[in-house]
Amino acid sequence: MSARQAILGRIRDAIGDAATPEARATAAARRVEAHPRGTIPKQARHNRPVVLFAKKAAKAEATVRRVKSYEEVAEAVHRFMREHELPLNLRHGDDERLANIVWPDDMTTSRGPSDGSDLTTVSHAEGAVAESGTLIMGSGPDNPTTLNFLAENHIVVLRGRDVQGSYEDIWTTMRRRLGKGAMPRTVNMITGPSRSADIEQKLILGAHGPLRLHIIVVED
Amino acid sequence: MEIKSPQFKSRASAALENEQLQSALTHVRSNFIDKRAKAARELPEFEALRDAARDIKNHTLEHLDAYLEIFEAKVTEGGGHVHWAQTATDARGIVLDICRRRNVKTVTKGKSMIAEEIGLNEFLEANEITPVETDLGEYIIQLRREPPSHIIAPAVHLTMEQVRDGFREAHTHLPDSRPMDEPENLLREARGVLREKFLGADMGITGANFLVAETGTSIIVTNEGNGDLTQLLPRVHVVIASIEKVLPTLEDMSQIVRVLARSATGQEMSVYTTLSTGPKRPGDPDGPEEFHVILLDNGRSSMLGSEFRDVLRCIRCGACMNHCPVYHAVGGHAYGWVYPGPVGAVLTPSLIGVDQAGHLPNASTFCGRCEAVCPVRIPLPKMMRHWREREFERQLSPAGQRRNLKLWAWFARRPFIYRLATGVASRALAMWGGRRRRIGWLPMADGWTAHRDLPAPQGGTFIARYHRQRRRRRS
Ligand code: SF4
Numbered sequence: 001m002s003a004r005q006a007i008l009g010r011i012r013d014a015i016g017d018a019a020t021p022e023a024r025a026t027a028a029a030r031r032v033e034a035h036p037r038g039t040i041p042k043q044a045r046h047n048r049p050v051v052l053f054a055k056k057a058a059k060a061e062a063t064v065r066r067v068k069s070y071e072e073v074a075e076a077v078h079r080f081m082r083e084h085e086l087p088l089n090l091r092h093g094d095d096e097r098l099a100n101i102v103w104p105d106d107m108t109t110s111r112g113p114s115d116g117s118d119l120t121t122v123s124h125a126e127g128a129v130a131e132s133g134t135l136i137m138g139s140g141p142d143n144p145t146t147l148n149f150l151a152e153n154h155i156v157v158l159r160g161r162d163v164q165g166s167y168e169d170i171w172t173t174m175r176r177r178l179g180k181g182a183m184p185r186t187v188n189m190i191t192g193p194s195r196s197a198d199i200e201q202k203l204i205l206g207a208h209g210p211l212r213l214h215i216i217v218v219e220d
Numbered sequence: 221m222e223i224k225s226p227q228f229k230s231r232a233s234a235a236l237e238n239e240q241l242q243s244a245l246t247h248v249r250s251n252f253i254d255k256r257a258k259a260a261r262e263l264p265e266f267e268a269l270r271d272a273a274r275d276i277k278n279h280t281l282e283h284l285d286a287y288l289e290i291f292e293a294k295v296t297e298g299g300g301h302v303h304w305a306q307t308a309t310d311a312r313g314i315v316l317d318i319c320r321r322r323n324v325k326t327v328t329k330g331k332s333m334i335a336e337e338i339g340l341n342e343f344l345e346a347n348e349i350t351p352v353e354t355d356l357g358e359y360i361i362q363l364r365r366e367p368p369s370h371i372i373a374p375a376v377h378l379t380m381e382q383v384r385d386g387f388r389e390a391h392t393h394l395p396d397s398r399p400m401d402e403p404e405n406l407l408r409e410a411r412g413v414l415r416e417k418f419l420g421a422d423m424g425i426t427g428a429n430f431l432v433a434e435t436g437t438s439i440i441v442t443n444e445g446n447g448d449l450t451q452l453l454p455r456v457h458v459v460i461a462s463i464e465k466v467l468p469t470l471e472d473m474s475q476i477v478r479v480l481a482r483s484a485t486g487q488e489m490s491v492y493t494t495l496s497t498g499p500k501r502p503g504d505p506d507g508p509e510e511f512h513v514i515l516l517d518n519g520r521s522s523m524l525g526s527e528f529r530d531v532l533r534c535i536r537c538g539a540c541m542n543h544c545p546v547y548h549a550v551g552g553h554a555y556g557w558v559y560p561g562p563v564g565a566v567l568t569p570s571l572i573g574v575d576q577a578g579h580l581p582n583a584s585t586f587c588g589r590c591e592a593v594c595p596v597r598i599p600l601p602k603m604m605r606h607w608r609e610r611e612f613e614r615q616l617s618p619a620g621q622r623r624n625l626k627l628w629a630w631f632a633r634r635p636f637i638y639r640l641a642t643g644v645a646s647r648a649l650a651m652w653g654g655r656r657r658r659i660g661w662l663p664m665a666d667g668w669t670a671h672r673d674l675p676a677p678q679g680g681t682f683i684a685r686y687h688r689q690r691r692r693r694r695s
Binding site: 002003004006007008010011012013014015016018021024025027028029031032035036037038039040041042043056059060093112113115116131132133134139140141144145146148149150166167168171181182183184185186187188189190191192193194195196197198199200201202204206207208209210 | 244247248251263264265268269272276279282283284285286287288289290294304305306310354355356357360373374375376379380383403404406407408411414415418419433434435437443444445446448449452453463468469470471472474475477478485487488489490491492493494495496497498499500501503504505506507515517521522524525526529
């Protein structure tokens with residue numbers, strides 16, 4: 001008997017015969033199909049999700065800047081980098097919304113995943129969750145996952161209208177876009193810059209991921 | 221991993237005497253409790269979400285075979301591989317096979333209690349594969365060759381000085397004069413050292429907080445980002461998860477995520493909740509070439525059919541130990557195996573046998589705080605009592621204790637003699653207590669009186685007073 005059969009057999013014996021395996025399989029398939037929502041906190045129903053998102057992201061130690069259009073993104077990025085006295089080099093993926101940005105002359109940009117040598121990276125978010133200030137990042141050539149983790153400074157551009165109230169809202173949108181049961185290879189839900197409290201419970205920002213997370217919300 | 225649970229009593233005594241440990245443990249008492257309380261207070265739906273989390277877990281356990289099969293089918297469909305392991309040995313064997321096939325020399329690891337449970341690091345080392353722990357806490361204790369003392373804060377038993385000494389010894393390539401006086405310095409140092417390891421590793425091994433059947437996704441929840449670099453950079457990503465980690469849908473996961481971080485660290489959401497679904501896809505510029513999930517049973521299926529089923533709801537948040545007076549006093553290492561605190565006291569006897577871990581369910585004051593804070597409402601004290609009963613039935617408790625219980629039972633079944641005897645005993649103890657009304661030493665109970673005085677009984681037995689009051693009320 002294979003390990004698989006043995007384990008499933010023992011599980012079936014343990015559950016007993018309250019329902020047949022077939023009945024259980026049907027019930028499970030039905031729940032997956034219906035994916036019922038449970039309790040959604042009232043705060044997720046905020047009438048201006050962007051406002052709540054900005055508040056919660058700031059609570060998680062991210063910095064947030066709201067701008068009116070994609071034209072203003074370059075200036076916002078530039079300002080952030082000067083504020084922190086960073087070399088004016090950026091790396092981003094193939095996302096069109098980023099590729100179309102006209103950067104100031106003193107900045108150099110390059111494209112593709114990160115090999116760990118970049119100090120600052122820019123990504124575009126798929127969406128965000130207002131109730132906890134969480135960014136939703138999808139993998140792929142447009143926004144390689146390495147850009148989310150390897151640089152000390154991570155700048156994320158987010159479209160205001162992609163901010164939704166709850167996690168559940170995000171999954172609904174994702175199913176509509178990709179089809180049922182389908183997912184990007186990696187979805188990173190990111191809430192603030194990386195941190196650790198492993199030494200005497202003292203919270204320090206900038207563990208293995210970024211030290212700074214700067215979010216630019218485009219409200220066009 | 222070596223089992224030291226049978227020595228719980230001596231290890232606990234040593235822990236109480238250990239000043240460094242006691243100083244480190246004050247951080248647990250002061251930190252975690254307030255943060256959780258605040259997070260719970262700030263979300264009006266927190267209690268409703270705890271109910272939802274419990275119900276989702278119960279539903280999944282009742283349909284566990286079905287959800288595992290759906291999960292397996294989805295992973296396979298997405299180009300990943302699912303392996304089933306009945307025991308720790310099987311799981312280690314599967315990891316080694318993949319390592320051999322892909323010529324793996326170094327493995328980075330995200331924090332995984334299951335990897336601890338199956339003793340993966342020692343095993344890899346014995347097979348000339350280098351495992352590198354990348355969670356800061358895990359890295360610190362790996363250098364010291366110690367097991368974790370807490371399920372979410374593995375190095376919580378150490379002071380900063382101890383961490384510094386460990387780094388000095390291990391990072392000999394760095395200048396002696398470097399600043400090491402602040403936790404920040406030490407974190408930066410670890411970041412630098414581990415960055416090299418991440419980029420050079422052939423395989424990344426992580427655990428899973430959840431597996432989602434609907435999409436064939438494995439999920440890790442972290443704050444440092446080390447788990448992400450572990451699964452993102454090497455050629456092969458291996459997930460090791462026990463079978464009860466599966467959940468039906470993304471919605472179900474979302475419900476539980478809302479109570480997980482709040483119960484653990486008091487955050488509304490951990491920094492990184494990462495959903496991994498299969499290997500690198502066409503066009504992907506990064507990501508692992510291979511994606512494997514090892515589903516480990518190792519005793520879970522038999523717990524499912526026992527009175528310990530409810531503990532399979534555990535989401536490893538650590539709240540029960542953060543609120544446990546026994547854990548606060550002795551720390552995690554006293555428990556002698558992988559899982560400390562109240563959840564360890566219930567899980568450990570199931571996983572390694574009550575004959576080995578019988579002391580753990582006895583190390584409880586039955587104050588009930590663990591159950592009061594458990595996000596999935598596991599009745600931990602009740603389960604500890606189940607273990608005590610089993611231990612008694614199997615004649616594993618000490619002879620003296622069994623004799624005394626039998627003696628007590630003989631009296632308890634004979635109410636008249638019982639009352640007479642307790643009456644006499646309480647008067648005798650009252651006299652023994654003298655004017656101080658305290659008893660500093662009692663024959664046959666000197667273990668107890670060594671550390672505190674027994675207040676001498678006053679004013680008759682409970683039953684005698686009860687009858688007197690009823691008589692008074694009637695008249
Ligand atoms: S038993 Fe409950 S409180 Fe303890 S770790 Fe598990 S889920 Fe958390």
